[in-house]
Amino acid sequence: MTAPTTTSAVALDELLRRLTGDEKHSASAHSTLDVIWVLYDRLLRVTPDTADAPDRDRFLLSKGHGPAAYYAVLAAKGFVPDDWLDDLAGPESRLGHHPDRLLVPGVEIGSGSLGHGLGLGVGTALGLRAQGILTPRVYVLLGDAELDEGSNHEAIAYAGAIGLSTLTAIVIDNRSATHGWPGPGGIASRFTVNGWSSVTVDGRDHDAIHDGLTANQPGRPHVVVAVVEEKE
Amino acid sequence: MRDSFVATTTALLADDPRTALVLADISASAFESAARRHPDRVLNVGIREQLMIGVGGGLALTGMRPIVHSYATFVVDRAYEQIKLDLGHQGVGAVLVSVGASYDGSTAGRTHMSPGDVALFDTLDGWTVQVPGHPDEVPGLLRAAVQHDDPVYLRLSSQSNRAAYGGDTRLQVLQRGTPGAPLVVAVGPMLDPTLMAVAGLDVTVAYTHTPRPFDVDGLRTLAGSEVIVVEPYLAGTSSAIVSRALSHVPHRLLSLGVGQAEVRRYGSPEDHARWHGLDAEGLRRSISAFLG
Numbered sequence: 001m002t003a004p005t006t007t008s009a010v011a012l013d014e015l016l017r018r019l020t021g022d023e024k025h026s027a028s029a030h031s032t033l034d035v036i037w038v039l040y041d042r043l044l045r046v047t048p049d050t051a052d053a054p055d056r057d058r059f060l061l062s063k064g065h066g067p068a069a070y071y072a073v074l075a076a077k078g079f080v081p082d083d084w085l086d087d088l089a090g091p092e093s094r095l096g097h098h099p100d101r102l103l104v105p106g107v108e109i110g111s112g113s114l115g116h117g118l119g120l121g122v123g124t125a126l127g128l129r130a131q132g133i134l135t136p137r138v139y140v141l142l143g144d145a146e147l148d149e150g151s152n153h154e155a156i157a158y159a160g161a162i163g164l165s166t167l168t169a170i171v172i173d174n175r176s177a178t179h180g181w182p183g184p185g186g187i188a189s190r191f192t193v194n195g196w197s198s199v200t201v202d203g204r205d206h207d208a209i210h211d212g213l214t215a216n217q218p219g220r221p222h223v224v225v226a227v228v229e230e231k232e
Numbered sequence: 233m234r235d236s237f238v239a240t241t242t243a244l245l246a247d248d249p250r251t252a253l254v255l256a257d258i259s260a261s262a263f264e265s266a267a268r269r270h271p272d273r274v275l276n277v278g279i280r281e282q283l284m285i286g287v288g289g290g291l292a293l294t295g296m297r298p299i300v301h302s303y304a305t306f307v308v309d310r311a312y313e314q315i316k317l318d319l320g321h322q323g324v325g326a327v328l329v330s331v332g333a334s335y336d337g338s339t340a341g342r343t344h345m346s347p348g349d350v351a352l353f354d355t356l357d358g359w360t361v362q363v364p365g366h367p368d369e370v371p372g373l374l375r376a377a378v379q380h381d382d383p384v385y386l387r388l389s390s391q392s393n394r395a396a397y398g399g400d401t402r403l404q405v406l407q408r409g410t411p412g413a414p415l416v417v418a419v420g421p422m423l424d425p426t427l428m429a430v431a432g433l434d435v436t437v438a439y440t441h442t443p444r445p446f447d448v449d450g451l452r453t454l455a456g457s458e459v460i461v462v463e464p465y466l467a468g469t470s471s472a473i474v475s476r477a478l479s480h481v482p483h484r485l486l487s488l489g490v491g492q493a494e495v496r497r498y499g500s501p502e503d504h505a506r507w508h509g510l511d512a513e514g515l516r517r518s519i520s521a522f523l524g
Binding site: 054100101102108109110113115116118119120121122123124125126127128129130131133150151154155157158161 | 249252272273275277278280282283285286287288289290291292293294295296298313314317318321322323
């Protein structure tokens, strides 16, 4: 198993190649990789040993398709053994093209069908609050196309209305939504109009991602729009 | 039954810090005092039913026991994929409590009817479905449901039998025919019209408020060669389960319940019961024709 603290970008590349069998594409082919790496490497208060601790931070991958970057980071951080990466979606594999929380240690939600993670994240944040567990943050990663699903807008409006300050949404924007999110303010405006704080960052710049993720304000949920290359 | 649900839930919220109530405006005014006392555990998300189930799933993921409530058509039909994925696929449960199932909301029309809710749960794994026939059956069922973490659907109706039955989840015999007599199983509020319908007939009548999991052992013990199931939701919803349970014996099965066709009429629940053949007279007609 790779030692969590010594994993370099090169090692992560190796894990991704092992997972996808793709020798040509580098890590940059994965739109979510940098955000997920920054979360697990610098922000999330969760380790393989605390994966079930009530006061851990939660990371919910709502955009469940294309989870290669997620699996690679989970392997790099020791949540799953590296050799799980060798048989993606095979008959004996615990890693599929969409992650299943009952099969993969450290995975908070099973996802794949779009538009489920943010509602689950709102409920998770409320459940922690109701139990007086006030330190964890709940991070939910979505895609810009996923925002088409109306269920997200139910969650965005409600979380804003109740000022759910322990919730952070991250939208990976690779301009894949069929009709886009036009107008002043773009994606972020769909959140801020409901009372969220927002930051839009370069989704490949680790320091910018980190600064964006830590720019949440008291009394309101926070969204980070992470802009990456347009989907080919 | 709704009053009984409100009173029991209000008490549960006070007694058990693990319980939480998720609403989508429906019944919110009835829970105003509970919401004032437990603002972190009485959550009205507004008219957002997808979110209502998602929030329930998230609460359960943190170890709480959510009670999620609305009209059947909104909490079940509309939020079906959330029930499948935000609860079932996550491996967590909730207590979903509906009102206005089938044609209780007849004057509101088809948009407020849900005769297919129990059939939808039959497409999912592990759900207990409970259909009380009297308000006094509600507190016990609800209190038992919040004691564990499994998924439970509690289907409340404005139709009621005159008396409460069913201390446990097994079939309860209320009228015993001669050995081998046809067995009539009545679910929830169908009991009283069924008892009226079979007056004078040599049949055994058994009652259940818990059609899922169906008491197949009780069914096998009581059934002769003729079985009639009277359900307050889509006719035939339980026929696959009954057929499977009785696959080892030759039998004939009559499944009575709400018809599939949209009636496209308003009127009262009594009118709809008559149109679907679920009043005493209609049931008598169907049962007599079946028994010949």
